[in-house]
Amino acid sequence: GLRSLRVVMSGSHRLPGAVGRALRFAAAALLLAISLLVAASTVAAAATISVTVSDGSTSVDESGTTDTFDVVLSEQPATSAVVSLSSSDPGEVTVSPATLTFTTENWNSAQTVTVTGVDDGEVDSAQTVTITLSGLGVTSISTGYGHTCAVTTAGGVKCWGDNQYGMLGDGTTTDRLIPVDVSGLTGGVAAIAVGTYHSCALTTSGGVKCWGFNHHGQLGSGTASWTSSLTPADVPGLTSGVASIDTGSAWTCVVTTAGGAKCWGYGSGPSPTDQYLPEELTSGVASFSLGHTYQCALTTSGGAKCGTSGGALGDVEGLTSGVASISAGTSQANSVGYLGCAVTTSGGAKCWGKNNYGQLGNGTTTDSPTPVDVSGLTSGVASISAGEATVCAVTTSGGAKCWGNNSFGRVGDGTTTDRSTPVDVSGLTSGVASIDSSDDPNSNYTCAVTTSGGATCWGLNQFGQLGDGTTTQRLTPVPVSGLLGGLLSSATVSVTNSSAVPGGLSVVQSDGSTGTTESG
Numbered sequence: 001g002l003r004s005l006r007v008v009m010s011g012s013h014r015l016p017g018a019v020g021r022a023l024r025f026a027a028a029a030l031l032l033a034i035s036l037l038v039a040a041s042t043v044a045a046a047a048t049i050s051v052t053v054s055d056g057s058t059s060v061d062e063s064g065t066t067d068t069f070d071v072v073l074s075e076q077p078a079t080s081a082v083v084s085l086s087s088s089d090p091g092e093v094t095v096s097p098a099t100l101t102f103t104t105e106n107w108n109s110a111q112t113v114t115v116t117g118v119d120d121g122e123v124d125s126a127q128t129v130t131i132t133l134s135g136l137g138v139t140s141i142s143t144g145y146g147h148t149c150a151v152t153t154a155g156g157v158k159c160w161g162d163n164q165y166g167m168l169g170d171g172t173t174t175d176r177l178i179p180v181d182v183s184g185l186t187g188g189v190a191a192i193a194v195g196t197y198h199s200c201a202l203t204t205s206g207g208v209k210c211w212g213f214n215h216h217g218q219l220g221s222g223t224a225s226w227t228s229s230l231t232p233a234d235v236p237g238l239t240s241g242v243a244s245i246d247t248g249s250a251w252t253c254v255v256t257t258a259g260g261a262k263c264w265g266y267g268s269g270p271s272p273t274d275q276y277l278p279e280e281l282t283s284g285v286a287s288f289s290l291g292h293t294y295q296c297a298l299t300t301s302g303g304a305k306c307g308t309s310g311g312a313l314g315d316v317e318g319l320t321s322g323v324a325s326i327s328a329g330t331s332q333a334n335s336v337g338y339l340g341c342a343v344t345t346s347g348g349a350k351c352w353g354k355n356n357y358g359q360l361g362n363g364t365t366t367d368s369p370t371p372v373d374v375s376g377l378t379s380g381v382a383s384i385s386a387g388e389a390t391v392c393a394v395t396t397s398g399g400a401k402c403w404g405n406n407s408f409g410r411v412g413d414g415t416t417t418d419r420s421t422p423v424d425v426s427g428l429t430s431g432v433a434s435i436d437s438s439d440d441p442n443s444n445y446t447c448a449v450t451t452s453g454g455a456t457c458w459g460l461n462q463f464g465q466l467g468d469g470t471t472t473q474r475l476t477p478v479p480v481s482g483l484l485g486g487l488l489s490s491a492t493v494s495v496t497n498s499s500a501v502p503g504g505l506s507v508v509q510s511d512g513s514t515g516t517t518e519s520g
Contacts, residue, residue: 068113083484095131143437148447161465170182170231178482182211183232195249207242212226303320316340329391340352342371377393387410388440394432411423454480
């Protein structure tokens with residue numbers, strides 16, 4: 001049935017011994033769908049947030065007087081739902097808290113939202129402020145070995161899964177089966193990149209922050225040690241001026257707004273040695289893509305250059321121009337062999353390197369040092385992600401296709417059969433914005449972002465990296481708990497801040513919306 005919200009006014013480096021942790025979580029018997037109608041893990045309809053107001057009288061003013069309303073779910077959800085709240089004009093009225101989380105246990109317990117009148121220092125006419133309630137979604141997602149992070153529609157970062165070295169950034173080393181906030185990064189984040197045991201964020205002001213394990217100097221802090229940073233820390237020299245970021249297993253690269261490239265961590269210098277601080281490598285770089293130990297760069301002239309970490313980047317034969325995007329992956333669990341893929345400016349997909357699982361997508365298992373066309377995807381490709389012997393692409397029509405190694409179901413077609421040509425991802429034949437296939441050896445999972453802002457993952461789940469509240473392997477996509485995006489349609493509550501009425505007086509509104517008064 002339809003679910004609604006009701007608002008009521010109320011007064012690799014995996015170290016020895018770590019793998020044994022994989023089975024310690026009991027699998028939860030949850031139906032991991034947020035939808036109202038679920039079939040084969042596919043959400044068939046969107047929830048509706050309906051707003052009703054039971055009391056038309058409010059009395060608040062600019063001195064900080066507050067009013068409240070309650071929010072509840074009309075029926076029990078199948079998994080957690082996070083509702084984001086925002087004010088259209090925080091200079092007039094603020095709203096708290098910024099999010100509400102409903103679970104299968106507290107779905108019918110009212111959660112109170114507080115609105116507060118703000119003194120703007122002006123005597124003005126009545127101001128109507130809109131409080132918007134919507135499902136919290138994501139704009140991008142990044143996969144690692146056993147943990148996943150996403151940038152939310154509110155500009156914050158949430159992470160989940162393996163947290164042995166603090167790579168979730170919540171100040172602990174406790175694994176999380178559902179998304180948690182990264183400390184200090186609830187807003188102002190533009191992009192996220194995840195390595196094996198570390199994570200880095202690019203802020204909207206162009207700065208870089210990293211956290212997690214630092215054994216190869218991948219946090220860029222100036223040292224390397226077998227210690228962790230459990231919360232984000234600034235990368236020295238990169239508090240501004242960064243345009244994009246990517247991580248490999250234990251290394252990180254950024255492209256600056258000036259077109260330069262800086263890298264640090266495992267074998268990231270001009271010679272194959274670790275670098276603990278960002279080091280300038282080259283110029284004329286549009287973007288970087290880092291695999292496990294393989295790296296590719298898209299040049300500003302539209303060419304592809306690739307090489308191993310710490311090695312020189314060389315031209316990719318046949319792709320010295322006309323490249324729209326590029327992705328570096330890994331071809332074998334023991335890191336022997338490379339994998340690269342690109343999307344051309346004409347929308348075609350090409351891959352090269354090892355092909356032991358059919359990851360080049362040309363219907364064979366024959367290695368190719370030069371790019372080959374991906375079968376059926378010579379046009380109409382929007383983006384591509386090369387993982388660990390698995391490759392996925394998003395088509396211009398919004399569909400997701402994957403091929404290659406299908407261990408643990410990471411291709412997402414409901415089987416564990418390797419695919420040497422692209423196949424549709426179950427339930428994601430449309431409405432996909434981006435996809436990320438993990439390139440860390442033995443990671444074995446994939447995640448995608450839908451055009452409605454929802455996050456979904458599939459494959460291996462031993463640490464909870466799928467974010468569905470379990471450690472159960474999934475052969476088809478399941479929604480990430482709490483990150484529903486457009487599966488919850490938006491609703492609004494009107495709050496009137498009227499300076500025409502002396503502060504402290506009660507305002508009764510015929511339309512039943514919340515009202516405030518300003519002193520003045």
